Amino acid sequence: MPLATTRRTGLVDQVIEQMRAAITSGEWPMGGRIPTEPELVSALGVGRNTVREAVRALAHAGLLEVRQGDGTFVRATSELSGALRRLCGTELREVLQVRRTLEVEAARLAATARTDAELTQLTALLAARDEALGARDWSRLIDTDTAFHQLLVRCSHNRLLAELYDGLTETVAASVAASVDRDVPPAEHISHTGLLDAIRDRDPDRAGAEAGGFLDELLQRHAAPAEPAD
Known part of the structure; x- marks a missing residue:
């Protein structure tokens, strides 16, 4: 036996x-x-x-x-990513908070670690994302926006950070979809041009600020309801 x-x-x-x-x-x-x-x-x-x-x-x-x-x-792609996904939950604010934690540092690292080939890929993805936004092709916008952020994190060349983020792919895509305001003109949507420019210029401080800035804006839009007064 x-x-x-x-x-x-x-x-x-x-x-x-x-x-x-x-x-x-x-x-x-x-x-x-x-x-x-x-x-x-x-x-x-x-x-x-x-x-x-x-x-x-x-x-x-x-x-x-x-x-x-x-x-x-x-x-998820690993036990570690699966654990992170369980911890962040499915509430949009929680997902955005976790994204901010990961993406700000990833942007800072990517500004100095990215290769010229990766910069070309980021530029192409952002152009595709903005084209989809202009055409109000919401499905393609969500796909290209999610892909842009995934590639940006990989450009950090920190394998653990990239693995954690890859484990959140579905959750990130869902947060992108939930944050798209279909009722406002494309010009009023959040732009990632400043973020790309900072990475192109190899400016980690500006890249981190740009990544944190747009996520802070999303967090403000989805602020938790105020506690009722006693």
């Missing part, structure tokens, strides 16, 4: 590692639904119970989310 238990545990661990690799490599993208249980059984050559144990373990670690009747989805 001990030998059988050891072999079984080892098999589950192997499946967990294979599934984790599919998540971290991007084979299973953030927010996407992973293959069904029968598909995993066939692809991995193991039994249903082994797959279920592996899914349960990764869900407990925060990498997967099981939605009854809908499937299992990628929730």
Whole structure:
């Protein structure tokens, strides 16, 4: 019996590692639904119970989310990112506060660490974002705005910071969507031109101030309701 238990545990661990690799490599993208249980059984050559144990373990670690009747989805790229996501919750103000904590330092680091190729990519993404805003293409605006911030954080060249932020991709996208005011003219929307200029000029103080400034503006828009007077 001990030998059988050891072999079984080892098999589950192997499946967990294979599934984790599919998540971290991007084979299973953030927010996407992973293959069904029968598909995993066939692809991995193991039994249903082994797959279920592996899914349960990764869900407990925060990498997967099981939605009854809908499937299992990628929730984070690492245990650390999953923990951060649970901690920040789903309240918009909490998400914006966490974003500010991460993005201000990322902008400061990116101003000195970014490469010329990354600057070109940032410039192209911001142009696509502003084009979508001008066309009132809200879906594309959300996608390009989220991608711009993700790339900016990666430009910090701090792997831990980037991993934490990548684990919040869905949450960040949701906060972008919730912050888009479809009733105001495009010219009155928040601009990231100043942020890009600071990174282009390799000015970390200005980059940090620009990143904090637009997030502070969003936080003011979504201020917590005042406590009732006694």
